[in-house]
Amino acid sequence: MSAREEAETRRDARNTWLLSAPALVILTLAAAGPLLIMLVYSFLTPGDYGNVVWKFSTDAWVGTILSKDIFDGTYSLADAHLTIFWRSVKLSLITTLFTFIVGFPTAWFIATRTARTRTALLFLITIPFWTNLLIRTFAINQIIRNEGILNTFLIYLGVIDTPLVIIYSDFAVFLGMTYVYLPLMVLPLFAAIDRFDMKLLEAAYDLYATRLQVLRKVVFPIVRPGIVAGSILVFIPSLGAYVTPRILGGGRNMMIGNFIELQFGQGRNWPLGAALSVLLLLIVAAALVVYIRATSRETSNG
Amino acid sequence: MPKENAIETRSSRKVYGAGSEAVVALDDVSIAIRKGEFFTLLGPSGCGKTTLLRLIAGFETPTSGHILLNGQDITDVPPNRRPVNTVFQSYALFPHLSVRENVGFGLQMKGRPASEIGTKVERALSMVQLGAMADRKPAQLSGGQQQRVALARALAPSPEVLLLDEPLSALDLKLRKEMQSELKRLQHELGITFIFVTHDQEEALTMSDRIGVMSSGRLLQIGSPREIYNHPVNRFVADFIGETNFIPADVHDGTATIAGDIAMQVAPDSPQGRHTIAVRPEHVRILNDPAAAPMRATVTDTTYFGTDSHVRMLLQGGTEIVARYQSEAAGGDAPTTGTDVGVSFAPGSVQVLQD
Ligand SMILES: Nc1ncnc2c1ncn2[C@@H]1O[C@H](COP(=O)(O)OP(=O)(O)OP(=O)(O)O)[C@@H](O)[C@H]1O
Ligand SMILES: [Mg+2]
Numbered sequence: 177m178s179a180r181e182e183a184e185t186r187r188d189a190r191n192t193w194l195l196s197a198p199a200l201v202i203l204t205l206a207a208a209g210p211l212l213i214m215l216v217y218s219f220l221t222p223g224d225y226g227n228v229v230w231k232f233s234t235d236a237w238v239g240t241i242l243s244k245d246i247f248d249g250t251y252s253l254a255d256a257h258l259t260i261f262w263r264s265v266k267l268s269l270i271t272t273l274f275t276f277i278v279g280f281p282t283a284w285f286i287a288t289r290t291a292r293t294r295t296a297l298l299f300l301i302t303i304p305f306w307t308n309l310l311i312r313t314f315a316i317n318q319i320i321r322n323e324g325i326l327n328t329f330l331i332y333l334g335v336i337d338t339p340l341v342i343i344y345s346d347f348a349v350f351l352g353m354t355y356v357y358l359p360l361m362v363l364p365l366f367a368a369i370d371r372f373d374m375k376l377l378e379a380a381y382d383l384y385a386t387r388l389q390v391l392r393k394v395v396f397p398i399v400r401p402g403i404v405a406g407s408i409l410v411f412i413p414s415l416g417a418y419v420t421p422r423i424l425g426g427g428r429n430m431m432i433g434n435f436i437e438l439q440f441g442q443g444r445n446w447p448l449g450a451a452l453s454v455l456l457l458l459i460v461a462a463a464l465v466v467y468i469r470a471t472s473r474e475t476s477n478g
Numbered sequence: 479m480p481k482e483n484a485i486e487t488r489s490s491r492k493v494y495g496a497g498s499e500a501v502v503a504l505d506d507v508s509i510a511i512r513k514g515e516f517f518t519l520l521g522p523s524g525c526g527k528t529t530l531l532r533l534i535a536g537f538e539t540p541t542s543g544h545i546l547l548n549g550q551d552i553t554d555v556p557p558n559r560r561p562v563n564t565v566f567q568s569y570a571l572f573p574h575l576s577v578r579e580n581v582g583f584g585l586q587m588k589g590r591p592a593s594e595i596g597t598k599v600e601r602a603l604s605m606v607q608l609g610a611m612a613d614r615k616p617a618q619l620s621g622g623q624q625q626r627v628a629l630a631r632a633l634a635p636s637p638e639v640l641l642l643d644e645p646l647s648a649l650d651l652k653l654r655k656e657m658q659s660e661l662k663r664l665q666h667e668l669g670i671t672f673i674f675v676t677h678d679q680e681e682a683l684t685m686s687d688r689i690g691v692m693s694s695g696r697l698l699q700i701g702s703p704r705e706i707y708n709h710p711v712n713r714f715v716a717d718f719i720g721e722t723n724f725i726p727a728d729v730h731d732g733t734a735t736i737a738g739d740i741a742m743q744v745a746p747d748s749p750q751g752r753h754t755i756a757v758r759p760e761h762v763r764i765l766n767d768p769a770a771a772p773m774r775a776t777v778t779d780t781t782y783f784g785t786d787s788h789v790r791m792l793l794q795g796g797t798e799i800v801a802r803y804q805s806e807a808a809g810g811d812a813p814t815t816g817t818d819v820g821v822s823f824a825p826g827s828v829q830v831l832q833d
Contacts, residue, residue, distance in 0.1 A: 378537055379570035383584035384558045384635065393587075397574045 211457070218451035226444045236447035240455055257435070264431040265459070267346060267421075268414035271353040275361040275410050276403070278354070283365035283402075288374070298366070301359050309356065313423045316352050317343065320424075344426030352420040357413060361406040368402025404471055412460055432456050482548065484639050484671040485511040485534055485562075490543035492529050492695075503529040505695040506543070511639075511673060512688075516665050518674045520682040521692035522718070527675045530692075531641050534673065535564050547638070558587070563632035564641045567648070569624050571616040577603070577627050578612040584635035602630040605664065622653045633664070639671045646681070658685055679719045683707060691715050707758075712832045716756045723762065723799040727755045729830050737795025740773055742823060748830035761827035762801035764789060764812075764819050771820025775799070780812045787812035793821065 218236050220228040238244075243254035286297045304312060319325045320342040327339035342348050372395065380390045396403065418433035425431070430438075432452065439449030492504040503526045511517045519527045532538045533545055536557035545553045552560055563584065572580050581602050585595045603609045606626035616624055625645060632640055642661075646654045662685055665672045676682055682689050683703040690700045691714075699711045710716035713724065727734040732746040734755050744755070765771045775791035778798070786804045789812050793799050801821070803812040813819050 373568075373570065373573075375566060375568055375570040376572060378557070379564075379566060379572070380583070380587075381557045382535060382537075382562075382564050383631070384587040385583075386558060386587075389587055393583075394572060398572075 211454075214450045214453050218447055218454055220447050222445045222447050224444070226440070226446060228446050233447065236445070236451040239445075239448050240451050260430050260432060260435050261459075263346065263429065264415055264417075264433075267350055267353065267431065268411050268417075270350055271357060271414045272361075272407050272411045274350070274354050275358050276365075276407065279358055279361035279365055279406065282358075283362050283369050286362075287366055287369040287372075298363075301362055304356075304359060309419055310423075312356065313352055313419055316348075316355060317423055320348060320351065343424065344429065346425070346429055348424040349417075349421045349429055349431070352424040353414050353417055356420060357410040360409040360413075364405035364409065365399065365402045368399035368405075372399055400471060404468065407467065408464065411463070415460060416456060482513050483510045483546070484513045484515075484548065485509075485673065486544075486546040486549075487530070487533065487540075488544040488546065490530075490533055490540045490545065492526070492533060492538060493541045502695050504533070504540075507692075507695075507697050509690055509697060509700065511671060514669045514671055515687040516662070516672045516674065516685060518676060518682040518686035518689045519692060520676060520679060520689050520718070522677060525692045526695040527677075527692060528643055529695075531564070531643050531673065531675055534639070535562055535641055536560050561638045562641060563635060563637040563639075564643065565628050565632045565645045567643045567645065569616075569628040571624060571627055571631070573616055576613050576615055577608060577619070580616065580627055581630045581634050583631060588635060598634050598636075602634040605633065606630045606660075622649055622657070625649060625657065629661075629664075633668070633670070637670065639673060642672060642674045644675050644677070646676075647678075654681075661685065683719070691718065693718075709829060710756065710831065713754060713756075716829070716831060721759050721800065723757045723759065723797075724754050724831075725757065725793070725797050725799065727753060727830070729753050729755075734828060734830060737773070737793065737797070740794075742772075742828055743825070744828050744830050749832060754831045756829045756831055757799070757823050757827055759788065759800045759802040761824040762799060763822045763824065764791075764801050764803055765822065766813070766819060768818050768820040771822050773821040775819055775821045777813045777815055777817045777819060779815060782812070789813065791819070791821065 217228055219232055219234065221231040221233045221235070223229050238251070239254070241254055241257060242251045243257075244251055286294055286301075289297065317324075321327075322339040322341060322343065324343070326342075327336075330336045331339065342351070376394055376398070377390055380394045381387075385393060415431075416433045417431055418437060421429060421431040421434055425434075436449050436452045436456070439445045439452065443449070487507055487509050490504055490507045491502070494501045494503055505526075507526075507530060509530075519530060521527055529538065533540050536552070536555060540553065543553075544551055547560065547562070572583065575583065578599055582595045582599045585598055590598075599612075600609070603612055606629055608623060608626055608630065611619060611623060616627065619627065625648070629645070645661075646657050649657060658681060661672070661674075674682075674685065683706075686703055688700060688702055689706050691698045691706060693714050699706060699715050701709070706715065707719055710719060710722075716722045716724070725736050727736045729735075729744065729748055729750055729752075731750075732744060732748065733741050734744045734748075734753075735741045736755070763771075768774045773794060775793045777789055777791050779790040780803075781788045781790075786802050789801045789803045791799055791801065799821075805811055
């Protein structure tokens, strides 16, 4: 490389940084700022009426997984917290998996229609976003509650004689989250499948692949970016879900989001809430790293 | 002993769509392709070449009729269970797999052991001279190289029949010529039956053992390149393959008469009556002395092409014909515009067309 080219490359690099500086500043303030506040708060002492007292303490962090016995001061695993964490992770994983199982055929169907039908179908997919999440969730509540539409209908048909108890269970939360987050799975999958060259199906089928092998060896690896994007878009908000478990899970089936809210509200333990928030973020980050590593290894092995 | 047929189609018909939108892509096509032959399907765009190939590969089922492989009916056998592989026009290489993995795909799907896949892939890659590129992804290859990967991928599982749908159409002229001889060499070495689709008549003539000429979903003529070129059955075939002069004539008992009184010999079994005769430009002889020739013509235009010239003339009787004039052989330059010349047709070169 000549000296002139080198200087040019350096200037290009400098310009790139200069041009993206405003965006970077906003991103840093908007993303890192709140996070920093959370991190600081998690190391402070709770005030009597909420808020924080500016005194360093690691109690909140210890309290995320351990609970102190109020009588003898010994520590034991905080079962209640762990149950809530586990329920959140489990429900989010199942939701992600299920939105994929339902979303993939849906996205495939849309992507293989004619241009006009496709636009109409995509439009339909986005319609739920027009209504507030709270209202949609209450609507599900109306459908699945004991005296709701579903049970009334089934009893009327004579399929059952006592109502199915769906509402206020993990299953209800799963149902609600699957409904709410399904479009977030379908859209990235659609974008990936839309770019997929359908000729490859015939090529693989011609080369002795069974239909299942065509799917596993050709389709999934190639639309992988869409699968990864969809899974992330569903998993992360599921993990932090607040409205759905609140309305469909009742008070008993809390998820991390509700638990965090509790600390900032009735619990009056802001540092614990902050510590839980940061912990949630760490779980998400770790899950992402593991997930992306795993899916890319699968692809390179063919 | 007659050679066994590798592929046979029996009255195969394919209709796309239904009702008023129905398109008859193939109309009652019966064809027998022999083992180990290089067979070319030739025809204009939309005549049904790809459709016929897709029926043989198994991507489409015929609306009626049968497809046979080695005498066995395979009409309802899916593509992944037919020992027939396709080289796609768009190559359709798997973008997420390396060249090596692409070529090994078929063998892997067949469940062959890794050691066998390894050696067969190496062999297929060296066959198309791509050993050095084995670890690249398709996107890192030139068009010609991708084409050869597609070929190696289809050949690696040792199919009985290889289908090639205009595999060379995306390549530039020089590369195309190279690939033509390479394909021919491979076919010769491997002894695999090739069914090759093209709409390039020159490509068809130089490469094929036999050619099937198609038009509007029908098979018009099957024969060796020589037969098709020298004895086209009808005007469409004569016109599609090479350049031809068409002259109206009266045919009776082995004699064709043009321009009222010029008679010439044609094959005795030629159809009788008012017909068109076909003469190739290279069979039209030009003589400088009009008196010494059976026909007279006036030169209207001469186009120089290097080794030869195309001389356009108005034949007596008013028909326009073209002669290919080879200056070297004739020992002089082509006649200039306005010259009166004598014309004769080479013996045995006049062909009476069916319609
Ligand atoms: N999937 C389809 N649906 C409807 N009509 C089709 C379909 N595929 C092909 N056709 C029609 O069938 C006819 C034959 O098409 P085919 O692709 O076999 O032609 P071709 O000879 O391969 O042409 P080309 O040289 O342009 O590739 C055409 O009229 C085409 O429009
Ligand atoms: Mg075609």
